Structure formats: C-alpha cells, structure tokens
Amino acid sequence: MTGENDDIREGGHRPLDAERLRRVTDPASLEGIDAAGRTAAAGLIGQPRAYDAIRFGSGTRAPGFNLFAMGLPGTGRHSAIRAFLEAQAADARPPDDWVYVNNFDDPGKPRAFCLPSGAGMRFRAAMDDLIADLGVTIPALFESDEYKARRGALDQEFEEQQETAFAEVNKAAQEKSIAIMRTPVGFAFAPKREGEVVKPEEFGELPEAERDRIQADIKALQEAMKQVLQQMPRLEKARRDGIRKINNELVGGTVEAAIGEVRGQFHDMPAIQDHLDAVARDLVGNLKIFLEAAATAAEAPVPTNGVPAEREPKLHRYAVNVIVGDHERDHRPGEGRKPGPKQAPGEKQEPGEQQEPETGEGARGAPVIWEPNPTYGNLVGRVEQASRMGALTTDFTLIRPGALHRANGGALILNARDLLLQPFAWDALKRSLRSGAITITPLGEQLNLLSTISLEPDPIPLDVKVVLIGDRTTYYLLLRLDPDFPDLFKVQADFDDDFARSPDNAALYATLLMDLAAREGLRPVDNGALARMIDETARFAGDSQKLSLQVGQVADILREADYWAGESGRDGITAADVARAVDQRRHRGDRIRLRMQEAITRDIVLIETDGAVVGQVNGLAVLQFGGQSFGRPSRITASARLGTGRVIDIEREVELGGPLHSKGVLILSGFLAAHYALDVPVSLSASLVFEQSYGGIDGDSASSAELYALLSALSEVPLDQSFAVTGSVNQLGQVQAIGGVNEKVEGFYDICAARGLTGRQGVLIPAANVVHLMLREDVVEACSAGRFAVHAVHSIDQGIEILTGRTAGSRDGAGRFPPDSVNGLVEARLRSFAEMRRGFARKEVGEGHDDDRPI
C-alpha cells in the first residue's frame, strides 16, 4: 500500500485529495502520436496472451488445435482474429475447388472431386458450352437426310415385319373363311359364309365334322396369332436397338469430338477425364433429351440459341455444381454468406441455375469465413428441393455449400453462442471435425421427418481451422459438460478485459481511436477529446490505473461524440463533445435512477444525510439496468439486546439475502467474538436489516456498514448520517475492497447534492478502492471545493472514528479499552449482557432449567 492513507493512520481522517478521485489524462501527453504508424498493432492492443494463442492456434495444423477465443463482448475478439487470420491467409496457397457432378450409375449419390483452384469454374463453363453446343448439333443431326433415310428404312423394316406377320395370319384366316375382329376385350375369331360371320344358331346347324373343322381352324389361327402378338415386343426391342445403333453411329462421333475439346482443356485432371467418359456413354444413350429440349425450345415464344442446360431439367445431369470455387469465397468482413449476382437475398435458385463465376480479392489466398448464422444447413450445406408439377424433387445441382465448404483449406469463425443455440449445428460441427469430412445429410432425413427423395452426396475431406468466439462462461461450461470439446478445441485465446494505463498504452489507445475515426469517417479527434476518451476508458474499466479493452463501448462514445460535435457545428471532436456524449448517454438511461432519487428526496424512502442516529448508517448498493449502473443509498439499522450470542440477519431470515451477504453478517459475529470481552460468552442478540429493501440482496460490500450500525447500537454512540459507507470487513476488522465504488460514491453524492451539500457529507470507501476511483467531474469539483468528501479507510476503527467523532480506542497494557472510546463502550455493554445472562442462568438452574448455550 502506498502512503496515500498515512494521514488517516495519523488520526487526521482527512478526505482524499481531488486528484486521487479521478486520474486525468493530460492532452499534452498525447502530442505527436502517429496514427498511421501504429494502426497495424492497434487490432490487438493489450492482448499479448491472446495474440500468442491465436498465432499458435492458427499456425499449427494438427487435428484438434482449433481455437476458442473468450472474453467480454466488445473486446475486439472478432475483428482482431479476423484481421490476423486474413493477413496470414493472404499469403497462403488457395485451396482446391470442389465440384459435385452427376453419378450416372447412381444419381442418388452425386460424386465429388477436387480440382486445382480456379479449375472448377472453368470446368463448369466448359460443360455448359458443351451441352449448349450439343443442344444445337444433335437435333440438327436428327434432321439430316442421312438420319431420316436410315431411320425411315428401319421403321419400314419393322412395320413390314409386323405387316408380314399379321398378313400371314390374315391370309390363313381368309383361306379358311375365318373372320378376325377387334373387340374392346381382344380379338374374336368366327367362321364366315359368303362374307358374313356365321351366326350362332347357323353354326349349330352345321354338320358336326364341319363344326369340328372350324374349331380346329380357329384354334390353329389363334395359335398363329399368339405367336405374332408375342413376337411384337421382341420386334419392338429390335427396332429400339436398331435406332440406338444408328444414333450411336451417327451421333457418337459428334459427341466424342465435342467432348474431346473439353478433354483437351483438362488433360491433366484424371477425375475430369473419368467423368467425361461417363458423360459420353450417357449422352449417346439419352439423345432424346436433346430432341425434346429442342422441341420445347422451338415452341418457346422467344427464339433461343441452343438449349441452355438450365432450361431443360433433364440436361442438369451434365451440369457441374461448383460447391467450392472462387466465387464461393469472395466475402467481405461481416457479410457472411453472399448471394450470387443472379440471386437476390432470400430468393431461391432454380435447379441447374448456378452463380456466375466471380474473380476478385477473395480469390487469392486461403479463405477466412465468418458465418453469422450458423444453422445446421448453413454450416454443413444442404440439399435443396424444387417443386416440379407439385412434387418435390432434387438433384446434385441443388446441393448448396455450407460455411465449412467455403472455409475448407482456411479458417472458419463462428460465434459460440449462436452455434450452440442452433439445433444440431454443434453436433454437426463436431462430427465434421472428428471425421475430417463434410457430409451433407439433410436434417429432415436425419430425423426421419421427410420421405421425399434426397441425395447422399460424397463426403468432402475437411481441413479447416475453426475459431469459436464466446464468453468465458460458455467456454468453461463446454469444458465441463462436453467431453469432445477439449479434444476439438485445444487452444484457448483468453482476451483480457483491461490493460495497464501506462503512457505508452494510453498513446496506443489514442491511435486506435484515431484509426477508428478515420475508418468510419468521423470527424478528426483532437488531443483533448482523446485524453477525455482515455479517462472514460478507465472509467469503463472501473479502475483509474487500467484501460478497458471493451473497445466496442469506447468506440460508441466516440461515435456519439462525433454526433454532438456535428450538433455543435464543430469540424472536429473535442473534449466537450466527449463529455456531452457521456452525459447524454447517462441522461438517456437515467429515468430509474432519478425516480429512486426522487423517492429519497421526498422522504418516501428514508435516508438521512444529516444529523446523527444510534444504530443507523447509510449503506450503498449498485443497481444495474441494461447497460447503466448507478449507486443507491440504503438505510441499514441494527438493534442489540441480551441474548444467546446470535446476530440475526433479517434479510437472510426472509430469504432475501444471498449467500455472500449472509457470509458477511456471520463474519460480524466472528469479529465481535474475537474483538470484545474475550473472557465472557457473547450474550448478545442483535438484528440487522436493510430498511425499505424489498428485493434480493447479495454481496458483502455492506458488511462494514452493518458492523458500524451494530457497534453504534451496542455503544449507543450515534453515527453521523452525513456519511454513507461501503466496504466489506473481515474478522480482524480490516475493511476490504468492493466493486462499483465510483457508482456508489456518485449515488450518495447525487442525493446530497439534490438536498443541498452541507460540506460535512461524504463517503467512506475501502482504502484499497482508491485506485479504482474515476469519479464524475462534478463530484470531483465538489470534493475539491470542500463541499463533499471521500474518505478511504483501512479498518473499522478508522471508520467508526469518522462516523462517531470519537476515538475507537485501543487496549492498554491491561488489555482494557479506554472507557469513553467506542470500543470501550461496546465491550462494557457486552460484559453487562454477559453478567445479566449469568444472573438469568443461576436463576434458571435453581428452577431446574439449563438454557445456557454460549456461542
């Protein structure tokens, strides 16, 4: 501890000097800062540990060395990580492209293969051109005289075979005067006489031999007819084979020549060569697709040049779906997924319709992808479905990449909370990282919710660095509850909340702010404003010797200051604009504080700010509403009487006190037992209460106030109500640091100021909290003028002297406190309680009772 409290130890009880209430940055100390020179470092200021972790985590490619960046929101985790990774990725080798193509043997299982970076889009374009060309060439071939002649000859041959077969049956039937008639249920056979069918009654009159002959003839004809009918499918098959043969001979050469051009472009890529073999085989077997497409195009209201694949669904089979290519990686910071040029946000892409290739900055280096909406589908990809004729169908062209696809070969940044809130997304990510592959399984199918046709695309090997950004609670919960987590995220990058307020760091912060202003087109920031901003940054940190690394909050103040500078007609941001931004921000969120303050100033909530009362002290609490926090005084009272050594915490009794508050009260019992009347049992019954408190209370920051109230009640020495008190206490009577010291001091100041400052009012704070003081300027001014005071205390004795104006008192050589001291009066009261209790005990023993239970 520094010598800042020496005056208190000397018994002077002097309040803190104004300069210790708010550490102010001298604008002159920021002269000569070169924003441009320090901008590069500004992304990760004050985070050397996190920086090392990111560098290590992103540098090692071993499995499981993914990163979890934790810290408070607004500490620049995202932008810093992204900037670092992008800078690192810029020099890295671009990852391979991945494409999905049709599996002609099993269309339900599309094939995936990788191609050198950039080749995916070229391959797709080449296949589109190929199909467009064939869409013109093939129908033209079928219109040629050569084809028509060969096809006509084949058809004629088939028809003649049919005719010949039926003619033979017909001829035999005519020779035997048998009629063959087509009826709705089949062919009927009947004898004829003179060209007319014999009626049944006439048939019955025929000689039996004649009837038998006719029946035999008909049976023979039926047998012949059966032979003919049964050979029809065979003839038809032969005809189809013949057509296929003609097609192969006529079109095969053309197809192979066209495919040959594509082969030439990708001669060094075996996967494409294999696929083209399959395409060639399939094309020749499915020429009718081109003919149908040509017929459709001919009927189109607008003439089309060729048969674009996307217009004819059946031609999708030859398309190439570039699942990862240059265009997939062209992302700007914060954009997340980007719709293609043909596609408005939210608009669904039609089957077969694909995005145009893009080139640009994103095409260079390894990808760094930020997925702001990490749903299951956005993460591992999805298989979309299209409605055709009222039915949902899909094919490989409707496979859509996820963030893992786009980040493959680079890094993927995700918000941990967003990820965990998305059903099945976390499991999908873990599964992908564990297996080292991205497997697209439609969610509905995985849950057996849908029975529509879907696909089972080839998994794609995964090599990605995943960076999760989250808070510490999330990190430690995952660490404790998910056994996979430590294996998959082995590197933690822990972002500090603040860093030391050294001159260098202040200058560094100033450069960060200047850089921010330049990037966002804010007005120039002068040194006064920078200094004021740095002061506010320390206030955000709640520590005059620290600077908050929650840059987001600080940046918002600067943005607001820019607005107020504009309102004031200034070309640059000044300290006054920053001050106004801070005031206005407070003003906007001030309604609840003012209502509470009003309740006190109208004496609805009873808080004394003058006079002296026994067993009553002003405690201080901090309330938080959204982004605003403020201090509020609370009256704490204590009462004491003879008892069995219990200190009753009324808040605890009614279950409004939290465990830390209860702990603080129990410490008071320990303090009393250890400090006073050591030779007699503590025969006290005391109760403590937060008056007019109707909500929960926790924390031990009021324990010193409670002790002051209790000591006052025991000693019957009144406490000065001009003061408010904060600080926790230990069993030794030492006052310990608490949180929210600035808000607490300001909270009491505001009440006193509203009632009129008397010059005697002030706040007792733990001496350890002096370094945290960054009080508002109006409070500092009041203190400087002697109208308000902040006292730093180390011990209860120091505090009680300020509050009572009496000496606390120390034990003399005989171990006794001075009789008029506060401690002496307390000890005397406790002894008297012990004596009274002893007297009661004797009386009760004599009457047969045993109720003496020392604490």
Next chain:
Amino acid sequence: MTMTVPSDRRPPAPAARRRLVLRVSTRHDVEAGLQTTIALASALRGELSALFVEEEASLHAVALPFQTLMDFTGGLVTLAPGRIETAMRGEARACRRLLAAAAEQARLQWSFRSLRGDALHLLHQEGIAGDILVLNLDRFGLSGGEALARAGQLAPPGGGVLLLPPKVSRKAQPPAAQPVLTLGQDATPAAPLRGLAEHLAQALGSPLGHCTIAGPASVPALAGELARARLLLMRLESPLFDAPDSLRQIGFALRAPLLAIRTDQAG
C-alpha cells in the same frame, strides 16, 4: 344416341357445312383416326359426327359355343355372358369422351351416336349428301384395295370416303412439310380436284403435289412418295376406280390418309 353441343356455346353451322362421319368400334379407332379427321374437318370448316357401332359380327362371334377371345398380348380369355356388351358400352363412353375433348379443343361441332349392326352398312345409311365417311382400316378387316373398291359404293352424293390406313395410327400429326398429293391418270389433276386440293393444302399449311398413276405397275415406284404424303386425294370419277389392279396396288401402298371424293358436285 345423338348429342350435339348446345347452340349457346357454338355458332349455328352453315347450311353447306360438311360432315365427317367417323365409324368407331373401339377407342383405338378414335385414337387412330381422330387427328387426321379433325384436321380435315377444320380445313373444310366441317363438323364431326361419330358413329359408335356395336358390331353384330363381333357379338355373333363371341356367342359361338366354343368361342374364346384372345387378348392383345396373345392370352386366351373366356368371356362371361354379357361381358362383351358391358365392354362395348364402356368403350362407347370412352370414345365419346375422347371425341368430345378433341372436338372441343379444335372448336368443332360434334355429335355422337351409338348403334348396333354392320359397320359399313350403318355408315352407308348414315351418310347424306356431301358427307365424308371416315373408315379406319385395320389389319383384319378390309384391305386398302378392298376399301378403295367399296368407296364408290359408300360415298354419298357430293361426298367422299376418307380411308385411314393402320400406319397412320402410330404417327403423330405429320409435319407441315409433308405434301397434299392428288392421284390420277392424267399429268395434272382435274380442275375440281385441284381446287379442293389447293384449299386443303393451304388450310393444312402443306405443299401441293400430284402423282400420275399410269397403271398398276407404276404404283410401287411411287410407294415412298405416297407414304410421305400428308393427305392423298382421288376423284371417285377417276378411271382408276374402274381398274381393280391399280386400286389394289394403291391400297397396298397406302400409308397415308386417302380422301376419295366425288368431284362432280364437290366444291
């Protein structure tokens, strides 16, 4: 049974409107001949009258004591009593539906009757002056030559007979590039036939052509040309109808619809 489209849905038919009378016994007959018949009816601004015939011959045949039918795959079927009549009534309903849908799509007036008897006899009875009777030829009924030979007897005054060979049934509507061909012994068609042919060619969007049939021996050489025609036209007054051999050859080569028409009163 006769049905016509209500008069409030169709304008009244002009007095000179031609009727195309289509004889059907199965839906196969309708499917086979409907496109050509409708195209011709539209070209002639005519109307369509379908005559569903419950063939007496078929009923006699299935009533024979030993009769079994053969279905279209070659399997033998034994009919329960009354089954053929039930099937014919069902077939009539199906035919009527098909005809109605096609005629209304082509905006043609149509009617449908169902009769029992001999098909050719009923068709002949049904025909009135100017009618064109439509005959679907199948493999087991009249041959092309026989049908041509009977056309002169069947055609009503000022009317004609449209023969639809079995091949027509398997083809879609022929492309417009296929010609309308007139057939005759002369180098050019007679004027009345030429007038009708020009009108039909223009209406169908087809080129017009003429084939000279010098005699039966000349027909085989013309077979390919005849097969590629969209419609063949012959005058029933042509001397060819007095030359059975030529008619037989033409019938044998018949692969396209042939309209044999009386031109002495034809417009």
